[in-house]
Amino acid sequence: MGDHFRGDGGDEMPVKFGPAGVPLSCKGRTIVEGMDDIIALGLETMEAQTVRMIQPQHFDQYWQAGVLAEKTGFEMNIHGPYYSELLGGRVELGRSLAKIETTLQAARTINARHITLHTGHYGETGRGREANETVANVFASVVDRLEAIWHDEEDEFPVFPWIKSGTPSKIGIETSGRQELWGSLEEVLEVVNHVEGTIPVLNMAHIHARGHGSMRTSEDYGELFDQVRETIGTKEFYCHFSGVDHRGGNAQFYTQIKKSDLNFEPLAEFIVEDGGWLDITLISDSPLLEHDAMYMLQSIEKSRHKQIERKAREDRRRALALQTGASVEDLKAREAEQAALRTGQKAPETSPEPAPEPAAEAESVPEPQEAPKKAASNAKKASKAKATKKQEKAEDDVFDFEEDDDDLF
Numbered sequence: 025m026g027d028h029f030r031g032d033g034g035d036e037m038p039v040k041f042g043p044a045g046v047p048l049s050c051k052g053r054t055i056v057e058g059m060d061d062i063i064a065l066g067l068e069t070m071e072a073q074t075v076r077m078i079q080p081q082h083f084d085q086y087w088q089a090g091v092l093a094e095k096t097g098f099e100m101n102i103h104g105p106y107y108s109e110l111l112g113g114r115v116e117l118g119r120s121l122a123k124i125e126t127t128l129q130a131a132r133t134i135n136a137r138h139i140t141l142h143t144g145h146y147g148e149t150g151r152g153r154e155a156n157e158t159v160a161n162v163f164a165s166v167v168d169r170l171e172a173i174w175h176d177e178e179d180e181f182p183v184f185p186w187i188k189s190g191t192p193s194k195i196g197i198e199t200s201g202r203q204e205l206w207g208s209l210e211e212v213l214e215v216v217n218h219v220e221g222t223i224p225v226l227n228m229a230h231i232h233a234r235g236h237g238s239m240r241t242s243e244d245y246g247e248l249f250d251q252v253r254e255t256i257g258t259k260e261f262y263c264h265f266s267g268v269d270h271r272g273g274n275a276q277f278y279t280q281i282k283k284s285d286l287n288f289e290p291l292a293e294f295i296v297e298d299g300g301w302l303d304i305t306l307i308s309d310s311p312l313l314e315h316d317a318m319y320m321l322q323s324i325e326k327s328r329h330k331q332i333e334r335k336a337r338e339d340r341r342r343a344l345a346l347q348t349g350a351s352v353e354d355l356k357a358r359e360a361e362q363a364a365l366r367t368g369q370k371a372p373e374t375s376p377e378p379a380p381e382p383a384a385e386a387e388s389v390p391e392p393q394e395a396p397k398k399a400a401s402n403a404k405k406a407s408k409a410k411a412t413k414k415q416e417k418a419e420d421d422v423f424d425f426e427e428d429d430d431d432l433f
Contacts, residue, residue, distance in 0.1 A: 042069035167221035201230030201275030233270030
C-alpha cells in the first residue's frame with residue numbers, strides 16, 4: 025500500500041514505506057520472514073541491518089530475500105556498519121573498508137537498491153575542503169568496488185537474474201546527527217555531486233537535530249528537497265524518519281514519532297501538496313519500526329483526503345458562483361457563517377440539565393424544622409453526584425485519548 029499518490033500537478037508520486045530491520049511483530053527473525061510480514065502490512069520496502077549481521081552464514085537468507093524481492097517487486101535496501109572511520113588513519117580506514125566490503129557483497133546477494141553508509145568523525149583534518157575531498161575519494165573507490173563485484177565476468181550467477189539484467193546498488197551517504205561527525209547536508213551534497221553512483225541519504229531526524237530543531241513546517245521540507253534537487257539534480261530520494269531526542273545540535277537517540285518535536289505531518293503535507301515530482305522511499309528508524317511506518321502511511325492518506333475535500337469545496341464554490349453571479353470569496357464567507365451557526369445551535373444541546381426524578385417528587389414533604397437539613401443533604405448529594413459524573417467523563421476522555429494514540433497499530 026505504499027501507494028502512488030498524485031500531487032497538485034497531477035504527476036505520480038511514488039512513495040514507499042518500510043522499517044529499518046525485521047518488524048517487531050515478526051515471530052521469525054530472518055529477513056525473508058520479515059519481508060513476508062512487511063508485505064502483509066501493505067508496505068513495500070525495508071532496510072536490512074548488517075550492523076551485527078555480517079557473518080557469511082547469513083548470506084543464505086540474503087539470497088532468499090533477493091529472490092523474493094525480484095519476484096514481488098519489493099524494494100530491498102541495506103545498511104552498512106555504523107562505526108566507520110573513513111577520515112581516520114590507514115588502520116582505521118582499512119578496518120572500515122573491510123566491513124563495507126562485506127556489506128557490498130551482501131547488497132549484491134540481497135538485490136539491494138540502496139546501500140546506506142556512514143563516514144564517521146572528522147578526525148585530524150577537521151571540517152573543510154580537505155575532508156570533503158578525502159571522503160569523495162573513498163566513496164569513489166567504494167563505487168568502483170561495487171561495480172567490480174556486481175559485474176564479475178567470472179561468475180555466471182544463474183540464480184541471480186538481477187545481477188545480469190539490473191543496475192548496481194546506489195551507494196548512499198547518510199547525513200549525520202552530531203556536530204563532531206562528518207555529514208552535514210551541505211557536506212553530503214558536495215560529495216554526492218562529485219561522485220557518480222552515490223546518493224544522499226536524508227536522515228530527517230539527524231538533519232532536524234543538527235539544525236537545532238530546524239524541520240518544523242512543510243515549507244522547511246520544501247526548501248530541503250529544493251536544495252537537494254538544485255545541487256545534484258535528482259527527483260529520487262532515499263530518506264530515514266523517526267522521532268529524535270536532541271540537545272545542542274546533537275541527536276541523542278531515536279524516539280517514536282509521536283514523542284518528538286519532529287512531526288511527520290508537515291512532511292506528509294508537503295509530499296501531497298507540492299511533492300508531485302518526488303520519487304521517495306521512507307524508512308522508519310523509530311523504535312516502533314513498522315508501527316511508525318504505518319503511521320507515516322496513514323498520515324499521507326489523511327493529507328491526501330484533506331486535499332481532495334478542499335478541492336471538492338473549491339470546485340463546488342466555483343460552480344455555484346457561475347450559477348448565482350456571487351463571488352467565490354462571498355460564498356466562502358457564507359459557508360463559514362453557516363458553519364459557525366451550526367456550531368452555535370449544537371452547543372446548548374451538548375450538556376442538557378438532568379430532569380428531576382419523579383421519585384423525588386413523590387417523597388413526603390419534610391417537617392418545617394427538618395427542611396433546612398433536608399435541603400442541605402440534597403444539595404450535598406447533588407454536588408457529589410455531579411463530581412462523580414465529571415470524574416467518569418474525565419476517565420472516558422483519557423481512555424479515548426489513549427485509544428487515539430494507538431491508531432498507528
